[in-house]
Structure formats: structure tokens, C-alpha cells
Amino acid sequence: MPKQADNYLLFSMAIYSSWATMKKNNLRPKAKKVHRAQKTMGQAPGTITYLGKREGLKTVVNVLEYNETTFEHHKPGTLKQVVEHMDPPLISWIDIVGLSDEDFIGKLGKHFELNPLVMEDTVNTHQRPKIDEYDNYIFGVLKMLYLNDEKKLVWEHVALVLMKNCVLVFQELEDDVFSGVRERIQNKYGRIRLRGSDYLFFALIDAIVDHYFIILEYLSDQIEFLEEEVYKNPTENTAKEIQLLKKQVLKVRRWVSPVRELVNKLIDSEHPLITNDTKLFLRDAQDHCIEINESLQIYREMSMSLMEMYMTNMSNKMNEVMKVLTVMASIFIPLTFFAGIYGMNFEHMPELQWKYSYFVLWGFFVLIFLGMLIFFKKKGWL
Numbered sequence: 001m002p003k004q005a006d007n008y009l010l011f012s013m014a015i016y017s018s019w020a021t022m023k024k025n026n027l028r029p030k031a032k033k034v035h036r037a038q039k040t041m042g043q044a045p046g047t048i049t050y051l052g053k054r055e056g057l058k059t060v061v062n063v064l065e066y067n068e069t070t071f072e073h074h075k076p077g078t079l080k081q082v083v084e085h086m087d088p089p090l091i092s093w094i095d096i097v098g099l100s101d102e103d104f105i106g107k108l109g110k111h112f113e114l115n116p117l118v119m120e121d122t123v124n125t126h127q128r129p130k131i132d133e134y135d136n137y138i139f140g141v142l143k144m145l146y147l148n149d150e151k152k153l154v155w156e157h158v159a160l161v162l163m164k165n166c167v168l169v170f171q172e173l174e175d176d177v178f179s180g181v182r183e184r185i186q187n188k189y190g191r192i193r194l195r196g197s198d199y200l201f202f203a204l205i206d207a208i209v210d211h212y213f214i215i216l217e218y219l220s221d222q223i224e225f226l227e228e229e230v231y232k233n234p235t236e237n238t239a240k241e242i243q244l245l246k247k248q249v250l251k252v253r254r255w256v257s258p259v260r261e262l263v264n265k266l267i268d269s270e271h272p273l274i275t276n277d278t279k280l281f282l283r284d285a286q287d288h289c290i291e292i293n294e295s296l297q298i299y300r301e302m303s304m305s306l307m308e309m310y311m312t313n314m315s316n317k318m319n320e321v322m323k324v325l326t327v328m329a330s331i332f333i334p335l336t337f338f339a340g341i342y343g344m345n346f347e348h349m350p351e352l353q354w355k356y357s358y359f360v361l362w363g364f365f366v367l368i369f370l371g372m373l374i375f376f377k378k379k380g381w382l
Contacts, residue, residue, distance in 0.1 A: 045116070045117060045120070046115070046116025046117050046119070046120050047116075047120060048102045048105055048106045048109075048116075048119050048120060048122075048123055049102065049120070049123065049124075050099055050100045050102055050123040050125075051123065051124045051125055051126055052099065052100070052123070052125035052157065052172060053125075054098075054099075054100065054172045054173065055100045056100060057097075057098040057100055057172070057173075058098055058101070059096060059097065059098035059099075059100075059101040059104050059105075060075070060096075060097045060098060060174070061075065061076050061077075061082055061094065061095065061096055061097075062074075062075055062094075062095040062097070063075070063076060063082065063092060063093070063094050063095070064092070064093040064095070064182070064185060065090040065091065065092050065093075066090060066091055066093075066185050066193055067089065067090050067091060067193065068193050068194055070090060071185065071186060071188075071193075072090075073186075079104065079107055079108060079111060082094060082108075083111065088165055089165075090165070091165055091166070091167075091196065091197050091200060092165060092166040092167070092197075093166075093167050093169065093185075093200060094166065094167070094168050094169065095169045095171070095178075096108065096168065096169065096170045096171070097171055097172075097173065097174050098172065099122070099123045099125075099157070099170060099171075099172055100123075102123065105119060105122065105123060105170070106119060108168075109122075112137075112161070112163070112168065113136070114137070114139075114161065115134060115139075118132070118134075118139045118161070121139070121141055121159065122141075122159040122170050123170075124157075125157035125172070127141050127157070128141070128258055129141055129142045129143060129255065129258040129259050129261075129262055130258065130261075130262060131262045131265045131266060131269075133269060133271050136163065136164070137161050137162060137163045137273070138161070138162040138201070138266075138269075138271055138273055138274070139159070139160070139161050139162075140159070140160040140161075140162075140201075140205070140262060141157070141158070141159050141160075142158050142159075142160070142205065142208055142259060142262070143155050143156070143157065143158070143255035143256070144156045144157075144158045144171070144176060144177055144208050144211070145208075145211060145212060145215045145252065145255065145256070146175070146176075146177050146211050146214070146215075147214065147215070147218060148175070151218075153215065153218065153248060153252075154173075154175075155251070155255060156171060156172050156173055156175075156176070157171070157172055158170065158171045158176075158208065159171075160201060160204060160205070162197060162198060162201040162273055162274075163197065163273070164197065164273065165196070165197050166197055167197050167200050167201050167204070169204065177207050177208055177210075177211040178204060178207055180207060181200075181203050181204060181207050184203075195277070195278075196275070197273075198273055198274050198275055198278045199277075199278050199281070201278075202266075202278050202281050202282055202285070205262075205263070205285060206281070206284075206285050206288075208259075209259065209263075209285050209288050209289060209292070210288070212256055212259075212288075212292050213288075213292065215252060215256075216292065216295050216296070216299070219245075219248065219249060219252065219299050220299070222245050222248075223245065223299060223302050223303060223306070226238065226241060226242055226245060226306055227306065227309075229241075230242075230306060230309050230310050230313055231309075231313070234310050234313050234314060234317075238310060239307070239310055242303070242306045242307050242310060243307070245303050245306070246303045246304065246306075246307070249296070249299050249300050249303045250300070252296065253296045253297075253300060256292060256293070256296060257293055257296065259289055259292075260286070260289035260290065260292075260293055263282055263285050263286045263289055264286060266279070266282050267279050267282050267283060267286060323381065327376055327381055330372065330376075331368075331369060331372045331373070334368055334372075335365050335368060335369070338361070338364070338365070342361065
């Protein structure tokens, strides 16, 4: 019983200590974060539930229609207008910006007869990149990475649906990496106006993959900057920046690595919507994916070694400080010894009666000090 009382007392003291520390630092216990994926618990598979951080954005639709001689750009406001602007002889690129309007996304999926599981993955921003093949269309999910105006990394969920003479693109924000594709379509650059919807599907994936190289350059610059900082003047803030870099590299690797599997599946596909000519271009994207994955693996190892370098340099700096303190202590130990001897209160100490004993003792102290400095200097300890 006394032992239980002691345990209770120690537990109470620990609780009080934690409360006092939080009160002193003006801290409050944080509420447990509820994951957005819990919104789907208990729902039937295929239920359209937007899982993302960009809620409340108005859904905007842009339609580009083209062939070798014709180009049209429309901004329909309703689903009916979207359907009216689709002309089968032309290739249609329907770009849906904003995924939080679940009702509109659901109606659009029903009109194009898309599987409910496809529509569920379309608005699930946590979905891993993948490719699914159906009888009349091919569905793909990717992560679009780019740098905003503040040079900060932005990742955006993108879903693509390839159909005959049509490509549906679902994205969260108006900013994207498809400006080059739009320019090629509008100004008749390259071969995109001469080919079918499968080439448009490839061009959009290729634009996403090409921008991964920009992210790799950004990560490379961050690693080089932190390497110099670790070698020259590491601080506590350096450790925080290294940790943030590690998280970014792991996040980029998580979203980018599966794209290689996605492209491989398109190359090996026997779906009639993917022509052999387009597969030749997909092999080029495959090479890019291999290069990107290899670079990401290197950056991952480099980012992890940065923390080891930081800890090593901080340890070396601590060792230098300890060496200086040890040298100073070694110098003052003999001086303290003699000062202690002549600080004793004995009456019969012959040196105390000598007229020049004080000055001789000071000279002796100086000689010891200089002699030890010279000795440590020769040893390379200073």
C-alpha cells in the first residue's frame, strides 16, 4: 500500500510539472487531428467525396477543340453547354478546374458513363498515381508538381480520362504545367494537331513528367545550399531546414516514383485507344521517369547524410570548445596548486618573510604559463 501511494505521488508530481511548464510557456495541449480520409468511413465504394485542402473553389470548365485546320476555345458554364460544344470530328480537351463541387463532378461522370470508382478516385487527392483500363476509356491519376511565384513547392492532384476523340482533365487549381501544350495546340506547333486524343493524353503526361526535372533542380539547389551551410556555419535553424528538405524529398519521391509504373503500363497496354505511334513517344517518357527516379534516390541519400554531417560538425565544434577549456584548465592547475600552498595560514613559512617573494612568485607563475603555452603550441593543441 505505501508503494502504491508513492507511485501515485510521483504520477501527480509529473502531471503538475507538465502543467506548470505549459503554463509558463503559454502552451496548450493540441487537439488530436482528424484525418480527412475519415470522411469516407461507412460510405459505399464509389461515393464521390472530395478529400483535399482546397475546398470551396468554384468549378470552372475550359474546352479546347481542334483538328489539323480548326481550333476553338470555349468556357461553358453548365454541363449542358459542355456537351453542346463537343463535336466528334474534332479532338476535345475538357479541362475541369476545381474538384470540391461533388455534385457537378458526379453529373459529369454520369454523362460520360464513367465508373463510380473512377469518380471516387478523381476527387481523392490522396490517391496513389495509377492507370486503370476500361472498355471505352483509360483512367489515370498523377501528381502535378511545380514551383509557385514564391519559389515554394506545390503539389496538385490531377486525374486524366482518355476517350475516343476526347480527354478529360480534372485538376484542383487553375495554375498548372500545361501552358506549353495549350500553346502548341493554339499555334500549331509540333505534331499535336495532326494526331488523335491518345497523343494529347501522352502530351499532358509528358508535360507533368518534364516539370519533375524542375523540381529535381530545386531540390539539388537546396541540398547544395545546405551542404555549404553545414560546412561553414551550422546552426539550430540548419537542422530544421535539413529536416524540412528530407520531408520534401520523401514526399516528391512518394508521388513521382509510381509514374514509371504508370507509363510502363501504357506502353504494354493493348487497349485500342493507345496507338503504336503514341507508344513510341511514351518510351521517351519512360526514359525520363527512370532518370528522375535515379536522381530522387540519390537526393534521398544525400538529404539523409546531411543530418549526419550536421551532427558530426556540431560534435567537432563541441570538441574544439572542450579542447580549449581543457588546455586552459591544464594551465591553471599548477598555478592553483602553488596559490593554494601559499594561501595556507602557517606562521613558519620562510618565503613569507622575504622582501621579494611576492614578485618572485609572480614571475614563476608567468614562466609556467608561457612554458605550457609553448608546449601546447608545439603539440598542435592550440
